[in-house]
Amino acid sequence: MRYVILDFKEEILRKLKDYLDVPEQLIELESPPKERGEFALPCYSFAKELKNDPNEIAKKLEENLEVENGTVERAGPYLNFKIDRSYLFEETIKNCLMTEESFGRLPSKSKKILVEHTSANPNGPLHVGRARNPVIGDTLARIYEKIGYQIEKQYYVNDIGRQMAVLVWGLINLEEDDLAKVERKKKDHQLVRYYQRVNELLEEDESLEEEIQEIIQSMEMGDKETLEHFKENAEDVMEGIIESLERLNIHLDSFKNESSLIIDGSVEKLIEDLSSLENVGEEDGALYYEKEGNKTFIARENLTSLYPARDLAYHVWKAEKADELVNILGEDHKLHGEFVKEALKDLGIETIPEIIFHSFVTFEGKEMSTRKGTYVTLDDFMDTAQKKAKLEIEKRKNVEPEDMNAIAEKIGVGAVRYDIIKVQPQKPIDFKWEEALDFEGDSAPFIQYSYTRANSILEKWTGKSLDIGNLELTDSQEGEIKLIRKIAEFPRILIESGENNSPHLLAKYAHELAAEFNRFYRDYPVLHSEEKKELRIAIVKSFKFAMASVMDTLGLEKPKRM
């Protein structure tokens, strides 16, 4: 697994560090404008250090540096490093044809990362806002995996707590007639109606709150029947949530129930451990953890646990399960995240989670709320996208009728994932049907379409297998090189998006790669060219493998036609 672009960068850095007598961190490579090469070194940063004019330094470097299979060229105070085009072209094609759909994968590491994502309360179906978390988590996990880490994807099931007590009360006391009608049979859609109705009733009748509290109490005191109620309902809703996630191509490796931490005594033990800390105080019998003026209550006056304590117990447990922890959380958990990190440190635990926060998703400018029922469910979003995709497919007549539904599903679901992942996590998203269902431009169908075009050429190609050794790879043209160069960038993008927890960069790359292929497709006939047919088949194949790898990493399905 050698990638020319990574090797090239390594070589440049090594030689620069060797040659320049300046602190290493001053040597930063950046990306120059497209045609100048792969890497650039602005010579300003260390000009002071060397007491010399950046232009002069660049001049000297240009004269004295040589790189294998590439050139060093000065442009004012910049030094541009360009890989020899034919070398880049040849090596990348060979690499793609050899590694096939695992192109871009880096050597596997022994380090294990546990990614916690979704962890939505099991009181109703996921809505579009809640879907942001799993899409970010799953995509990041796929990126880490491709970079070589061992991955476990975990869902923390908040199967106890007030929100579940509300649902439990509803199931005990309400009849089907009390509820709004819902067509979908999935249990998450069915059960959420109880949750929503009870919340309505709570606004009218305050005495209800007492009954809810009673349920919470008996649950926390470990009442078997109540706990059983909680467990059953949580499981039913989870069944629906998991089904939706699976449809989105998101598969969890493990689930951890919040209740298990109470049942096995680890919450109780944790509260004991915390009590001995200096920054844990007491107020009317209730316990709180205090840091920088922020009080976080961890136990009630009756010493039953609160969510922060339970989540902390979960992290203590998790710390043993992996080398690194990554959590995906909504921005409303920022303060809570700080609490978890600080408290873990105080407890002497070294595996502190890295937390990726994402902003909320609004729907046409309005808040989405499970409680109020003001949302677009993920299931509806996927259904609508699938239907729209089907209409588009029908227009084009490229697909056999019996494959129609399956392909529409791949396109619809891909569109949903891509629509969510293409925006950087910390930015708010306002969900609009029209934009989400736009299958042109910066969208998953655009990417999938480029893939089917490549696939279609390869299907029609009647030649035998390519003989890589005998391929004439020297006489390449500009657009061909551009495409291959874009392909070669993949490992670099993969590392960048993984290191910075920026899955949106990979989405952007996928779009650029597809666009580059579409230009190649327009400019260079493959099957209709005589002398260059084999070479172009090799290019198309390379693209197909690279794009397959990119799409897998984004969790997008790969339709053969559309």
Place this chain on the structure above:
RNA sequence: GGGCGUGUGGCCUAGUCUGGAUAUGGCGACAGCCUCCUAAGCUGUAGAACGGGGGUUCGAAUCCCCCUACGCCCGCCA
């Protein structure tokens, strides 16, 4: 009141961490491209001095300070 985040052409968005060479791409608009491998495509035109102000610097969308708009948080809820 305090904390965190966000503000880039009419709309959406990349770049901000790690300051640097003409600010990325999409939607929409306008003008074009299917006797040729799927036009969910491609080309061109118009459109942004990067929320406002100050500062640091040879150089600021990027760093610092102030202000402003919006979101989130500051519960013996989760």
